[in-house]
Amino acid sequence: MLNLENIREVQNIAKKTIEHVQLQTKEGMSEEDIKILAESFMLSNGIKKFWYYNVGAFVLAGNRSLLSISGKDYVPSKVKVKNGEVITIDLSPVLNNTWGDFARTFYIGKSNNEINEALEFIKNLHLMFIDIYNHNLAISMIHNELCKKIQNNGFELLDFRNNFGHSIEEDITLRKWFDSNNNEKFSTLKFFTFEPHIKKKGSSYGIKHENIYYYDGSKLTEV
Structure with a gap:
């Protein structure tokens, strides 16, 4: 049943999974290795299945983080991740017939100012979204406003649908899109994701940062 308690429970497992993966991922692992690591952790913590075309962990590393493809077409790479490369991981667990949806980009190795600045921008983009959100406005209006903020800060959108997210449903075919x-x-979206997939213009990697949000009657709130 789609309710806040159930979404929070499955989303907490997704968040713990990302923490686990960040601690355990090492140079020399592949997308396939990281995918197995994440999915095994979720399954050992009560997750029974994955809603996104049975891809529990959608992992893209290095310059493959620029790719925007459907889960139907996703095949994890066996190429080993190098020191300093970014890794984007997007999780889609199901618990009590309820979706979780959580994504983060991180990197392994020594600190990289360029990547850190990009990751800081995408976190701030979520704060900008919360600030301009109005449940009485058209989804397309807020989408267009966020696109301007992305472009004005020297970034570009990578998503193949020019999409920022979707509603949380029990049937994947019923998703409503956060697009132009x-x-x-x-207000037609009870629970929904905000998951911008962007890159700094001229950079060789993409970043993603995803949360589930809902309107609590006074403000937009992260699950």
Whole structure:
């Protein structure tokens, strides 16, 4: 059943999984290795299945982090991750027939100012979204406003649908999109993701940062 308690429970498992993966990922592992690591952790913590075309952990490393492809077409690479490369991981666990959806980008190795600045921007983009959110406005209006903020800060959107997220559903075919073509009000989305997939212009990697949000009656709140 789609409710806050169930979403919070499955989302907490997803968050713990990302923490586990960040601690355990080492240079020389592949996307396939990291995918297995993440999915095994979720399964050992009560997750029974994955809602996104049975891909529990969508992992892209290095310059493959620029790719925007459907889970239907995803095949993890066996190429070993090098020191300093970014790793993006997007999780899609199911618990009590309820989706979790959580993504983060991180990197291994020594500190990289360019990547750190990009990761800081995408975190701030979430704060900008929370600030301008209005449940009575059209989804397309807020999408367009966020696109301007991305472009004005020297970034570009990578998603193949020019999409920022989707509603949380029990059926994958019923998702409503957070894009420029959706003129419905945000109030039509009870729970939804914000997951911008972007890159700094001229850079060789993409970054992603995803949370599930809901309107609590006064403000937009992260699950």
